[in-house]
Amino acid sequence: MLKLCGLQFLLLIQSAMWLNLEGLRVSGPLKDMDFFVQEGGGPRILHQFTLEPPAVSFRMSGEKAGIIDIEPRTGILYINGSLDWETKQVHKLQVESLDESGSKVKGPYSVTIHVEDINDNPPEFDQKRYFGIVRQNSRPGKPFMYVHATDRDDPTTPHAQLSYSILHHFPNPYKEMLFQIDNATGAISPSRTGSYYLDPQKQAIFTLVVSVKDMAGTTINAFTSSVDVIITVMESLWKAPPIIHIKENSTQVHPVNISKVWSNEPDVIYDIFEKEKLPRLPFSISKNGDIYVTEPLDREEKDTYTFFVVTKDNTGELVDKPLQIHVIVDDINDNPPVCQKPLTIIEVQENEMGGSNIGTVLATDMDKEDTLNSRLRFQIQSQEPEFPEKNLFYIQKDTGILQLTGRSLRKRESAKYFLKVLVTDSKYETICDVEVHVIDINDQIPIFEKSDYDSVTMAENMPIGTVILEIQATDGDEPDTGSSLIIYQVKEGDPNNTFIIETDSQTNRGFVKINKALDFETMPVYNLVINATNPEPLVPHVQYNSSSTTKFKVVVRNVDEPPVFPHPVYKAEVSEDIPVNTLVMTVEAYDPEKDSVRYSLEGDVRKWLRIDPATGQVYTNSPLDREAEEIYSIEVVASEKNNAAQKSKAPLILHLLDVNDNPPEIATDYPTFFCYPVSGGEKTLIQATDADKQYFYSKFTFSLADEMNTRNNWEISKFNATHAYLSPKHANFEEKVYDVPIVLNDNGNPALQNKVNLKVSICKCSSENSCFIEINREHSWPTPGQAIGILLAVLLVIGAILAGVFCHMKHKEKNEKSHPKDAKDKAELNRLA
The missing domain is CATH 2.60.40.60 (Cadherins)
Structure with a gap:
């Protein structure tokens, strides 16, 4: 009874709530309906179905779970408790309306309640503690174990999306963690630092505190769980084996297993690559890491091999660091001794005493040096002839040194001896042939x-x-x-x-020859x-x-010889402005017979120099001019005073150094004109030149003469170091030729200045943009002879113009080669033209 009252009280409250919710349209006629309700939350009203006569009540059946029902008279659909998504996600119900007699009026209609998940379950690890093993030097990022957690919430929502992380790391000897975890899969692997530093000799056990959060770890309201992971560090399996020794020329069936390597990771692919570039590498490796030699080896061909073993995953990426494998081919005695010469010839003088070392029999063995396999023994097997007695010779068995046993040899007894020397190692033997030549002693003098x-x-x-x-x-x-x-x-x-x-070796005849020039005076x-x-x-x-x-x-x-110059050439550098009668140099010559020498000059076409005939002093005879000739070459003649026919010559080269002694000029390669009438704004280029040497590049200053009329009519402006623009300042010019005084300065040291009257034509221009020459038509047509003369004159003028253009182009080409900056400026002029 109390329970019923409680329910009625609850329904009254819910009815009051319904009245308040009526404006939210949670009521309506009976029909199929779906409701989405979060789990938990306690009692609540979902909907109110309205009665349609003759219906007077409702009835519900289906998956009520003891808390879902409908109030028969009012049609209120309610939940009297809390739904649980983890227990049941969907509740399927049927609702029908009844008349007074309890008979069905409408329905049944389907009412489906979908329970929506809320994050009400923390994640849980599937083990209380995890244990894992990692190998030293394992690949960074390669998982060696996994942790796994589950969440009872809806996996299609963030409620069950889990994120793993490492909270703590015991011990933690380095600033960076030695382990890392994949936040999505829970895969634990060494970090890059761990791959390098993990060492069971230093720390064999680590404890990781691994945390897992739901909500993908993106909110502070996420549920969190943690677990301890105990990791044991074990020694790396990936180690290079000790040096491998293989006996040469093995008779075993190949391939032969000689070693093995193990990777820290399973299912890797083993491979070999060469350190040296060889025609072939006689080694292979199996899929399990077994190393094989594939054929017999020959130490004399190659005594050591070095190669690398690598491991790769199925994508071809390296798994472990390459291991270097060393193989030494051990020697066996498989090579006989070899005589160094097919025939060893030894010469012995007759007077050699007994016990003297007369030579050495040389033999080699290709087996390993300084081993018993290459140790050689020597023994004389026979001597021919055995006269005057046997055993004239003795050989040291370990060195091959041949000695006389007791007496000197005599050539008259035998000029040659033939020896057979037996050379043996511990297994093989060889015969070496030796000839001993008895040499006559030098007991006769020439x-x-x-x-x-x-x-x-x-x-x-x-x-x-x-x-x-x-x-x-x-x-x-x-x-x-x-x-x-x-x-x-x-x-x-x-x-x-x-x-x-010199001696003729066949006849011993000697020839006395002159080796150096004879000199009577010396x-x-x-x-x-x-x-x-x-x-x-x-x-x-x-x-x-x-x-x-x-x-x-x-x-x-004695032979009368001409004078001799001690120097092959005489050179001097002088400035071109030195005064006349300046001493340039002194040349000297001597006569082998001590005769007096006189000097003269030949080839002095410019008469620039003179020489003192007695002293050889060379002076300037007239002003020098570098612009006329920079390198002046003549000859100095030295002749005997008493026999002028005996003479010698030597080149004299005078290098003239430039001084600034030429004023600048206006280049006259092309006429200067402006087309009449002058409209204003025209300008024309003028160029300055200088005959002096330009050490770097020409640099001129242009200005107008300080005259009122000139400055009123003209103006000048700089274009570059060698050119300037000349422009008319107004348009009121007559059709005539004007003299424009221009002042040029070459900026030399000292600077030279020159005032030049530039003739500028103001003329009517033809279509070719040149001055138009009007023909006087007052007279009759020219006769044929006059016409021919005019034609020839025109051709001569054209030829002169073409020759001038050609010379101008050559001059420009030379300047462009000599002065890159001028060449650039002239290229700009050509573009403007």
Whole structure:
């Protein structure tokens, strides 16, 4: 009864609320309806259905959940409690109207209540604590574990959209976190810093506090949960193996597994790339990281290999840092000794004592150096002939040094010995052939056929290389050996090596030749002492004596020679404005015979210079002019005073330095005119030139003469460093030629100024924009002869104009090459023209 009263009380309140909501149009006739209601919120009125006679009441059936109903008499649809989206999202109901007898009037109509979710559930992790393992040096951003949380709210709304983050990081030895998490997937991976610094030797366990928020983490009203993640850091699997040793010439079936590498990540693709560019790389790697050698190796071909192993993911990106693999090919004894020469020839003098080292038998082994595989042993296997006895020779077994055993060899007993030397290593052996040549000892000295070759006289101008004497000595030692070959030398009397002696090796004949020019004035007589020696040293008890020495006298005959200039050319730089009779330079020449020398000039076409015939002093004879000739070349002549036919010449080059001695001028390459009548605003270019040398570029100043009439009629304005504009100041000009006085300044040092009267024509112009010449028509037509004369005159004028234009263009081209700035200015003039 109390419950019923409570419900009636609630309905009364709701009725009052309904009266207030009537203006909001929440009532209407019975029909199908959909309602969207947020979960929670408590009791509420959804709608009021109005009765239509004969209906007097309503009835509801369906998924009421114990809290959804309709008031039969008033038709108020209400919820007496709180809906829960997580329990049921849609409630399907049927409503019908009844008459007084309880019979159905209308319906049933469908009433559907859609429950709308509100964010009323915090996210929850699916584990109370997570555990993960990460390898040292793992790729940054590559997940090694995941955390996962769920939210009971509607997944189609932000209420269940979750965002992960790392709140804390224990311990945290670096400013940046060693781990990172994907805020959408919960994937945990090393950060870039972690990939570099994670090391189980320093810190093996880390605890991460991972947070998850709903509402995508975008609002402070989001629900938050957290969980601990325990991460164990383990040593990296990705390590280069130790140096790999492989025996050469292996007989195993290839490929042979020689090592293995492991990546920190599964399902990677292993690959090899070369460090060196080789014709082929005899190694491969399997999909599991097993490294193979694919063929037998030869240490003598290549004793070490270096290559890299890399790992890639399925997109081709590198996973781990490349590992460098070193392979050493170990030696086996697979190479026999090799004689360094097919035949070793050793020369031994007859007087060599027993025990002397006479040579070395050289052999090599391609096996590894300084190992037993390449250790060689030497042994004499045979000696031919075995005369005068066996075992004349001994070989050191470890070095191959060949020695005489006890007695000196005699050439008359045998000139040659043939040895077979056995060379062995621990497995192979080779025979090396050796010939021992017995050489005659140098126990005979050269003996001259003459002890004095008397004397020879020759002119001092005899050419170098002339043979002046043939000499001969003989030697009793074995021919064609160093003991019998004779070397001739001037021992005394030739301090300056004026003579040389060449030997014919076949006949031992000597040829004395002039090595340097003879000079009677320096050395009129040579008393030469010549000795003869062998290149091979004499035996100890034999010495050279007077028989190996001869004498020879050379008398030099004087020849009258022309004077000699000590310098091949004489040069001087002088300023072009030096006064006449200025000393320019002094030239000197001497006569080998001590005769007096006189000087003169040849080629002085400008008569600029004169020379003192006795002293060689050169003076200016007339004013110099650089603009006439900048480099002035003539010749100085030096002749003997007593024999003028004996003379020598030397070039004299005078370089004239410029001074500013030429005033500027107006260029007259083209006429200056204005078309009549003058309308105002016209202007024409005028150009200044200067014959002086322009060291950088020309620079002129233009101005009008300080005359009243000139300044009233004309004005001048600068265009560039070499040109200016001339303009009429008014239009009241007559048709005639005007003299316009223009003052030019070349800005030199010192500056020169020039006043020039420029003739300016005011004339009627033709269609070609040139002055029109009116023909006098008062007379009759010209005769044929006159016409021909006029035509020839016109052709001559045209030819002169073309020649002037050609010269002007050449002049401009030269200036443009010499002065880039002027060239630019002239290009601008051409454009304006």
